[in-house]
Amino acid sequence: MRLTHRDHILLFAPLAILIGGWLIIPALVGLSATLTTYSPLTTAVAFVGWQNYSDVLHDPQFGEAVRNVAIFALVAVPLELGLGFAIAYLLRRPIRGRSWWRGLLLLPWLVSPIAAGVMWHYLFSGATGIVSFVLGWLGLPEAASPIGDVRLALAATIAIEVWRMAPFVTFLLLPGLVAIPEERWEQATLAGTSWFWRIVNVALPEVAPLMLSVGMLLTGLSLGAFDTILILTGGGPGTATLTPALYSYDRAFVTNDWPSGATSAWLIAGGVALVGAAYIRLSGRRSG
Amino acid sequence: MRAARTIAIAAVTGAFLLPLAWTGLAAIGVLPDDSMRPPSWTGPPTLDHIADIGVAEPTFWQELATSTLAAILAACLTVAVAFPAAFALARSRYRGRRTVTQGFLVLASLPVMAYAIPLADLSRRVHLIDTFAGITLAEAAVTAPLAVFVLHGAVGQLPTEWEEVAVIDGAGLFRILGRVVLPLIAPTVAATLVVMFVLDWNMLLVPLVLTSGEVKTVPVALSDFFTFERELDWPTAAAALMVSLAPLAMLVGVFHRVLESFALQGRGDRDIG
Numbered sequence: 207m208r209l210t211h212r213d214h215i216l217l218f219a220p221l222a223i224l225i226g227g228w229l230i231i232p233a234l235v236g237l238s239a240t241l242t243t244y245s246p247l248t249t250a251v252a253f254v255g256w257q258n259y260s261d262v263l264h265d266p267q268f269g270e271a272v273r274n275v276a277i278f279a280l281v282a283v284p285l286e287l288g289l290g291f292a293i294a295y296l297l298r299r300p301i302r303g304r305s306w307w308r309g310l311l312l313l314p315w316l317v318s319p320i321a322a323g324v325m326w327h328y329l330f331s332g333a334t335g336i337v338s339f340v341l342g343w344l345g346l347p348e349a350a351s352p353i354g355d356v357r358l359a360l361a362a363t364i365a366i367e368v369w370r371m372a373p374f375v376t377f378l379l380l381p382g383l384v385a386i387p388e389e390r391w392e393q394a395t396l397a398g399t400s401w402f403w404r405i406v407n408v409a410l411p412e413v414a415p416l417m418l419s420v421g422m423l424l425t426g427l428s429l430g431a432f433d434t435i436l437i438l439t440g441g442g443p444g445t446a447t448l449t450p451a452l453y454s455y456d457r458a459f460v461t462n463d464w465p466s467g468a469t470s471a472w473l474i475a476g477g478v479a480l481v482g483a484a485y486i487r488l489s490g491r492r493s494g
Numbered sequence: 495m496r497a498a499r500t501i502a503i504a505a506v507t508g509a510f511l512l513p514l515a516w517t518g519l520a521a522i523g524v525l526p527d528d529s530m531r532p533p534s535w536t537g538p539p540t541l542d543h544i545a546d547i548g549v550a551e552p553t554f555w556q557e558l559a560t561s562t563l564a565a566i567l568a569a570c571l572t573v574a575v576a577f578p579a580a581f582a583l584a585r586s587r588y589r590g591r592r593t594v595t596q597g598f599l600v601l602a603s604l605p606v607m608a609y610a611i612p613l614a615d616l617s618r619r620v621h622l623i624d625t626f627a628g629i630t631l632a633e634a635a636v637t638a639p640l641a642v643f644v645l646h647g648a649v650g651q652l653p654t655e656w657e658e659v660a661v662i663d664g665a666g667l668f669r670i671l672g673r674v675v676l677p678l679i680a681p682t683v684a685a686t687l688v689v690m691f692v693l694d695w696n697m698l699l700v701p702l703v704l705t706s707g708e709v710k711t712v713p714v715a716l717s718d719f720f721t722f723e724r725e726l727d728w729p730t731a732a733a734a735l736m737v738s739l740a741p742l743a744m745l746v747g748v749f750h751r752v753l754e755s756f757a758l759q760g761r762g763d764r765d766i767g
Contacts, residue, residue, distance in 0.1 A: 207657040209585055213667055217582035220575035221638060228635030229601070229609060236612030246615045296503050301496060309750035310507050313514055316742040318696030320713045321735050324720060325517055334728040336516045339526045373510055381757040419758045423603050423640075430605020433698045433713070437720050451607040458611045459703065468611045475608035482600030486593055 233475065236468045245464035258469040268470060270445040271453045278364055278449065279428035285368045286424055287417060290375025295409065297376070298383040308380065315374040323437030326366050327353070353439050359446040363435050370434075371424065378420050382413040415489060422485045426478050450474050514739075520732035543733040550730050551719060553710070561695055561711040562741065564626065568633035569690035572641050573683060575634075580645035581675060585654075595646055599758075602640035606699045614703040624708040629701045633694045640693075641686050647759050648682035649675065681755035688749050689756055692742055712738045 209217070240258050244251045262268050293311065297304060317325065329336045330351040338348045352358035386408065394404045410417075432451040435441065441448035441456075450470055458467025519525075523540040547554050583595055613632065614623070622628030656678065660670045676683065698713040705714060716734075719726065726734075746753065 207585060207654065207661050207670065208587075209582060209667075214582050214586065216667070217578040221579040221642065224571070224575050224631070224635045225601075225638055228613065228632050232613040232616050233609040235616060236609055239612065246618065293503075293506055296499055296506065299496075299499070301500050301503070305750045305754060307503055307507060309746050309753070311510060312746055312753075313739075313743060314510050316692060316696075316746065317514070317735070317739055318698070318713050318716075320698045320716050321696075321738060324716055324731060325513065325735055327720075328520075328728045328731060329513055329516060334520065334526065336513060336526075369510065369513070377753075377756075378758055381754065382759070416759050419599055419643075422599055423758075426600075426603025426605060430607050432605070432607060433717075436698075437717060451605060454607055454611065455699075464611070471608050471611050474605055478600070478604050478608065482597075482603065485600060486596045489596055490592065 237472055240465065240469040240472050243465060245462075247462070247464075258465045259473075262466055262470045262473065265466075267445060267448065268450065268453055271441075271448045271450045274360055274445070274447060275429055275431060275449045275451075277360060278367070278431055279425055282364050282367045282371070282428050283421060283424045285364075286371045286375050287421060289368065289372040290420075291379055291413075291417070293372070293376040294379040294383050295405065297380055298386075298409075308377065311373045312377055313373070314370050315377070317370060319370065319433035320437050322366055322370050323434040326362075326434075327438055330362065354443060356443050356446045359439055359443060363431070363438060363447050366434055366438070367428070367431070371427070375420055375424070379413055379416060382416040383409060386412045418485060418489050422481065425481050429474060429477050429481070517732045518736055520729050521736040522733075523729055525729065543729040544737060546730040547734045547737065550726055551715060551734070554712075554715065554734065557710045557712050557715045558738065560626070560709060561713075561738075564630045564633060564701075564711060565691050565694035568630045568637070568694040569687050571630070571634040572638045572690050572694075573645075573687055576638050576641035576686075577645055577676070577683065578671060580642050581649050581671060583642065583646045584649035595643065598639040598642045598646075602637075602643060606636060606697075610699050610703050613700075617704055622704070624705050626709050629704050629709060629711070632700045632704055633697055636697065636700055637690050637693050641690060644686050644689075644756065644758060645679070645682065647757055648679040648755070652678055681752050682757075684749065684752045685754075685756035688745055688753060691745065695742060 241255060242251050242253050297307060301307075314322075328334045330353055332338050332348055332351065335351070337351075341347070341349055352362040390408050390412075391404065394408050399407065430451050431449045432455065435447050435449060435452060436455075439447045441452045451474060454467045454471040454474070456467075457463040457470065519535070521543055523537045523543060524535050525537055527534050527536040551557075583591055617623045617628050617632070622631070652675065656674050657670055660674050665673070695711075696713060697711075698717060701709075701711045701714050702717060707718075710718070716738075
């Protein structure tokens with residue numbers, strides 16, 4: 207049906223109030239505050255220009271955090287997409303109880319990020335954990351928890367994120383794979399195409415727009431990595447698992463350096479905005 | 495071939511669920527025993543650890559109730575405001591609506607940390623901090639962009655004939671929305687409600703920065719408990735994890751068929767765009 211201007215306003219108003227009040231306005235207020243010395247507890251506010259940004263960007267800790275989150279996103283997102291796609295590919299044809307398998311596979315995603323942190327804290331540790339149990343079964347000596355090891359801590363947090371999110375990627379990709387008409391697979395099979403080329407030529411072109419959207423969500427989540435790491439390592443050991451989100455939280459709510467907290471938070475938003483611009487460009491080109 | 499695939503799926507599912515099974519066993523007191531080679535398990539199953547949660551964290555059951563109520567209300571509010579907007583977006587003829595739609599996905603990807611700090615400050619100024627309403631409204635707002643994106647895809651796939659017929663019959667905008675469009679995309683709406691409930695239930699940062707302890711959800715309670723370095727023995731922690739996972743698992747169990755309608759992009763999207 208044809209919508210008038212008035213219809214548009216009526217239909218968008220409730221959403222605009224909710225998102226405007228709780229998302230956009232806080233974000234913009236935060237943005238303007240980053241150019242000042244504003245903090246909730248001070249009364250005198252001075253304009254300082256780019257000073258806060260310069261401070262944060264010159265803080266070696268923030269540099270570490272950016273490096274960690276870059277590794278986190280560059281490793282976790284492709285792994286999640288790859289694993290998620292592989293499992294969805296296994297599930298694409300009807301088998302007995304497919305929707306049950308799909309529901310069961312969603313369980314890791316249902317564990318909240320913070321609960322996942324608590325859970326893996328115990329699963330990685332010696333006496334109670336699954337890791338040392340399996341090692342013991344194989345006759346190997348017990349290993350120390352990777353979350354206390356500078357070299358392994360980041361890898362451990364990535365592994366937990368992949369464990370939690372890959373099943374969700376399967377959940378999101380499966381409708382796209384199932385929707386591919388059966389003839390397309392049959393044609394490819396009749397032409398003698400191997401399974402690898404069936405994936406590349408039949409499956410991937412169909413789910414590419416979907417993969418792009420899922421990739422956008424995953425990248426945003428990775429760049430904001432916070433909950434699991436807060437509970438598991440608190441950013442440590444040292445700065446091995448520090449992320450920009452943890453850095454902002456710490457500055458704003460723990461050390462009461464509100465301007466640094468708000469400023470580093472805006473740098474995260476800036477990073478996501480860049481990825482978002484790339485996403486909009488890429489998906490626009492695809493649709494022609 | 496089919497059997498091989500079933501085995502592969504079972505193996506993959508088993509691998510992903512193994513950590514949860516381990517936690518579930520610990521919750522009922524079946525714990526690993528490292529003293530033996532190869533290691534085995536100890537203890538007869540017991541439900542005592544579930545009762546221990548209330549001893550370690552006396553307000554746990556209250557926090558569970560807060561989480562449930564906040565997540566239900568927030569999910570309903572999200573879908574209620576997202577649905578009309580998604581419809582407008584799908585039926586709009588304005589230029590740039592594609593970009594706006596994709597903008598909603600970018601907004602959905604924006605980490606909460608990006609605006610949580612000023613959100614806490616503003617909520618304090620308008621006295622919404624430490625209130626149930628403040629937390630519920632904020633949770634609803636955070637998940638709204640994703641709901642718009644998903645519902646937009648579902649509306650975009652619908653043929654417009656039903657709406658045209660309703661217009662000829664003289665039905666008004668909101669009547670068409672409620673009586674024609676909503677029933678047609680009911681499965682997607684239900685699936686969106688379930689996913690939003692899960693996201694709200696599991697959200698940490700929003701309820702964490704919006705409370706000083708008066709109104710607590712389960713994730714906030716978990717973070718408080720472990721941030722203040724209190725020790726919790728593994729079976730009790732495992733029991734708490736399992737209890738807070740159970741409502742979500744039951745929800746997904748009941749709605750597993752409906753959840754198939756949760757799609758990030760309607761298939762017809764390309765034709766309409």
